Amino acid sequence: MSNASTRSAGMPQTVEDRSLTQGLVGLIRGKSVAASDLDAAALFTLDAVANILAGRNSVPGRILLAWSQEKTRANTEPDPAHLAFLMGGLCHILETDDLHRESVVHPGCVVVPAAWALARHRRAGGRALLEAVLQGFEATTRVGMAVGPAHYRIWHNTATCGPYGSAMAASALIGLSDAQTVDALGNAGSQSAGLWQFLETGAMTKHLHAGHAAEAGLKAAELAAFGFTGPPRILEGEKGFFRAACPDADPEAVLRAPDAPWQLVRTSIKPWPSCRHTHPAIDAAEELRSRIAGREIVGVEVDTYQAALDVCDRPVVTTDYEAKFSLQHAVAAALTRFPVDFEAFGPAARSACAALALKVSIAAREPYLSAYPTAWGAEVRVRLADGTTLKVARRNAKGDPEAPLSSDEMIAKAHMLLAHGGVADAGRIVDGILGLATGGALPDLTVV
Structure with a gap:
């Protein structure tokens, strides 16, 4: 562990002394996980995986696959960061992935790819994956709720807030201490980027946003395990994220309502393939x-x-x-x-x-x-x-928490997406992911 992390872990701090990132890590790791939370996380993981596999059947998807095949040697397992980038990019292509309204973040296309790639690499169990997904959704949406409306006019919240979520999920799967996780989130946040300029020409940049956010947080967590330090006040610091890119930030939103349900269950699922x-x-x-x-x-x-x-x-x-x-x-x-x-x-x-x-x-x-x-x-x-x-x-669209899709509707949507992606054994993937909530192993996926 790094000297900075050792100092952080060994020095008692008052609530006032803590950075927002330290408070966020403590808040997330203090939340309880019920069986219903795991079931919800399994459905959201299914939605993201189905979007990933369906996204291959698209022009940008085929470009991403061709790039990946050129970068990856035959008969070798892709590096987790590479796989997270690929899966994140594919997940966001068809505009049918999830959305958290209050943060205007698409958590699944960032958190699930990072968590899945790392869980696959580390042979983690189903519950560990789902708990990491819950934690990742919580981190990215809580930061997203704090950035303020003005940020979204120029910056793509999924791209800028996403690295916090992928870093939090990866930190859980690696087993980082609280101090190491603060390092990971600090370095993930320093990589926040992603502008809306692509809308002018319809360029493919939005998919790059999701892939980079998934990869950036995962790498930050892996480096933190080796003692690579990050700024604890990345959010509220004088040269931090809020000061740089959020003119009407609401920093208190990061830690507001700590006893609220997991933000994953406050996330909407898209019924239609559009913004x-x-x-x-x-x-x-x-x-x-x-x-x-x-x-x-x-x-x-x-x-x-x-x-x-x-x-x-x-x-x-x-x-x-x-x-x-x-x-x-x-x-x-x-x-x-x-x-x-x-x-x-x-x-x-x-x-x-x-x-x-x-x-x-x-x-x-x-x-x-x-x-x-x-x-x-x-x-x-x-x-x-x-x-x-x-x-x-x-007042709210179908798929919002106030008008949610049923489990059967979410499963039907997954089958529709998997069919679009040309997946022959959709039932195995659906059953395997839903079985994660009761301790099942990750089903094998052929992404490339």
Whole structure:
């Protein structure tokens, strides 16, 4: 153990003396784990793994696989950091991975790849993996809840807050002391990065964000085991994360409500393969579709919150990826076709929905404006040629904790994703991951 870590471990500290990172490690490791928490962690792990395997069936996925195959020698086990990067990138491609609303972080695409890669390498058991996943979700979302809304306008929270989660999960699996874990989180946080500029051209950068966040935290934890020190005040320090990138940070949010349920159970699951900001409007538009009954639509209005406009105001789309980040296209698709699946964002659907998408106007209005990020809602109003106006509102989208998917729906989603990824033995993977909660071993996965 390093001298710095030894000093940290040996010196009693008051609550006031502790850094936020020290407090976060103590808070997380003091939480109890119930059987229901393990069951939930298994379902979220299943969702992430299914997204990873499905993500291979995509243009960026095939690029990542080709890169990995070139970097990895035949018949050798991939290095855990390399595998975490690959799995993280694949997990985030199809826009069907989980999302924690209050932090605007996708925890699964960062935490599960790091935890899975390390657990596989260390031959860890199922419970150890799931407890690491719980801890990783907790770290990344608690940091995410503290960064403030202004951070998200430029920075991608999954990329910047993700390394804290992967480092926390990896620290649990390696068995780091509290002091070593603070070192790991400090060095993970110093690697925080990820900008929204890719949206301008629809570049593949977002997948790199998830892969890097998974890899960065894992490496930081591995180095901490060798005594590699990190800054304990990486969050609140004068040259730390909040000062550098979070103009309206809320540092107290990191340690707020320590006795709350695990943040994993406060995380939403996506039913549709598009940006989560489009989902409340898709949910409302799907209900309206059956009421329109083929009548001509002359106009559509969508009320929602500002972040949805910042990321998804895109009336004209030319690629699948742009369509997934377009409220206009998503609403047009939900009003005219079922289901809103992968094909709903493809070339044929984009062509069919283009005229209606131009009739969709979007605005940030109350009550959704001030309810965000606690609630992600929208109202959709459709004006018909016969003079009728129909409207449906959603305070929360399907898949949120207030409107959760059932276990059966999550398993069905996993099977859909695994089929998309060409997985022949989906049942073995589903049963194996769900069995982790009762002590089962990690099922073998062929990612590359």
